[in-house]
Amino acid sequence: MAEAIASGGSKPVYSNGYKATVLGLLLATYTFNFIDRTIIATIGQAIKVDLKLTDTQLGLLGGLYFALLYTLLGIPIARLAERWNRVTIISVSLVIWSGFTALCGSAASFAQLAAYRFGVGIGEAGCSPPSHSLISDYYAPKQRATALSIYSFGIPLGTMFGAVAGGWLAQEFSWRVAFVIVGLPGILLALIVKLVVKEPPRGHSEMKESPLEAEDVVVEPPKPAFSMATEFAEMWAVTKVLFGKWPVLHMVLGVTIASFGSYGSGAFVPSYFVRAFGLDLAQVGLITGLIGGFSAGIGTLVGGFLSDWAGKKSAKWYALTPAIGLTICTPIYILAYLQTNWQATALILLIPGIFHYVYLAPTFGVVQNSVDPRRRATATAILFFFLNLIALGGGPVFTGWLIDHLAQYNFNTPNAGGLISSLVGSFGLPDSAASFAATCPGGVAPKGSAADLAALCRTTLAHSSQQGIIVSLCFYAWAGLHYALAAIGMVKHMKERAVAQA
Secondary structure (H helix, E strand, O other): OEEOOOOOOOOOEEOHHHHHHHHHHHHHHHHHHHHHHHHHHHOHHHHHHHHOOOHHHHHHHHOHHHHHHHHHHHHHHHHHHOOOOHHHHHHHHHHHHHHHHHHHOOOOOHHHHHHHHHHHHHHHOOOHHHHHHHHHHHOOHHHHHHHHHHHHOHHHHHHHHHHHHHHHHHHHOOHHHHHHHHHOHHHHHHHHHHHHOOOOOOOHHHOOOOOOOOOOOOOOOOOOOOOHHHHHHHHHHHHHHHHHOHHHHHHHHHHHHHHHHHHHHHOOHHHHHHHHHOOOHHHHHHHHHHHHHHHHHHHHHHHHHHHHHHHOOOOOHHHHHHHHHHHHHHHHHHHHHOOOOHHHHHHHHOOHHHHHHHHHHHHHHHHHHOOOHHHHHHHHHHHHHHHHHHHHHHHHHHHHHHHHHHHHHHHHOOOOOOHHHHHHHHOOOOOOOOOHHHHOHHHOOOOOOOHHHHHHHHHHHHHHHHHHHHHHHOHHHHHHHHHHHHOOOHHHHHHHHHHHHO
C-alpha cells in the first residue's frame, strides 16, 4: 500500500504495485462507464424495431440525451473534486449511472428511455474529471500520457464488452435484459473502489524531496477559500489555458472533431452490420466488440507510450503522433465500408483503429500538464464539456439525421448513384415525396407488405447507413489538421509549464 522511503529524506511515494492497483481500478471504472454509455449502439436496432424509433431518435438516446447533463454537471462536480475526496465522488457516481443503466431495461416508451439516459449522464459526469486528477497525482508528468492511455483503454474495453455481452444478451433474451445485466455489477465495483483507493495529496507526483517527520505526511497546496468569485476565477483561468494557448487550443479542437466523427459513426456501425449484411445482434456484438477491443485498444495504448517516448526528444510529438494517426486511418475506414461482404469489412476494420485512437492519451496528457494541480479535474471537466456537448451530444444525432435524410431521398430515388449525388439530391427532394419513416416504420416494411416494398425498405436503410457513416468518418482528416497545427509552439509551451512547476 502507501509507503514512504525511510532513508534520504524523500517525499512519500506510493509503491509501484499500489499505483498499478489504483490505475487498474480506475480502468475498470472507466470500462463500466463506456459499457453503460455505448451499449445502446449495439442493441439500438432491437430498440428501434420494438419502440418504432427513427435513427434521429436513436442518435438522441445515444448522444444528446446522455451528453446534456453529463457535460453540464461535469464542471460543478469537478470543482467539488478540487476540494473534496475524489475517490468518494467516483464511487457515488458509479452507483448512480449503474442504477440508471439497469432502469433503462424497464422503459416502455421513447420518453422513459430518454429520462433514464439523462440519469446515466448525471452519474457518469463524476467519473473522468476526478479520475484524471487522481492519476496526475500518482504519476509524474513524463509518465502521465502513458498512465492516461491505460486509463483510456477503458474506452475500447468498455465498447468491446458492451458490444459482445449486450449483443448476446439482446439476442438470447431481450434488449431489456441486456441493460439490467450490464448495469448492476457497477454497484459492486463502486464499493471496491471506495475501500481500496486512497486519496493522494494534491500535486503529490511533483512535490520536491524534503525531510519528513512521519510516514505518509505531506503538506498539500492550500485550498483556495470558497466563494463564487473564486470559482469563476478558477474556471476562467483554466479556460484561458485550454482556448487561449495555441497548442492546447488545437489539441482541444482535434480531440473534439475526431470524437464527433467517432461517436457519430460508432453509434450506427452495429446497426449497419444488421441492416447491410443481415447478421443477428449476437454476431454483430462479437464482430464489432472484438474489432474495437483489438484495434482501438492497441491504438489507445500506443498513443500514450509512443508520445511519452517521442516526447522526451521533442514535445511536438504529443501533437504530431495524433496528426499522423488520424490522417492514415481515414481512407482505410472508408475503404472498409465500401466492401460488399461483412468479412472483408471486418478484416479491414482491424487496421485503422490502431492509428485512429493514438490521439486520446497525448491530448489528455497535454491538458493535465498545462494546468496547476488544483485545476486538473476542472481542466478535464471543461475539456469534456466542450468535447462531449459537441461530439457526444451532436455526433450521433448528426449521423442519425443524415441517415434519415439520405433514406428519404434514396427511397424515392433508388438508382440515385453515389454518395455525392445522394447528398446533393437529398436537399432538393420535393415535399410531395413519399415518406420513408411512414412507409417503413422502424426501418422495416409493415407485416403483410409486398416483397418489393420489404426489399426496398431494407436496401434503402442499409445504403443510407453506409453513406452516413462514411461522411462521419471524414471528420478524422479534419481533426488531423488541427493536431498538426498544435505542433506549432508545443515545445515552447511545455518548457514554460516546466518552469512554472519548478
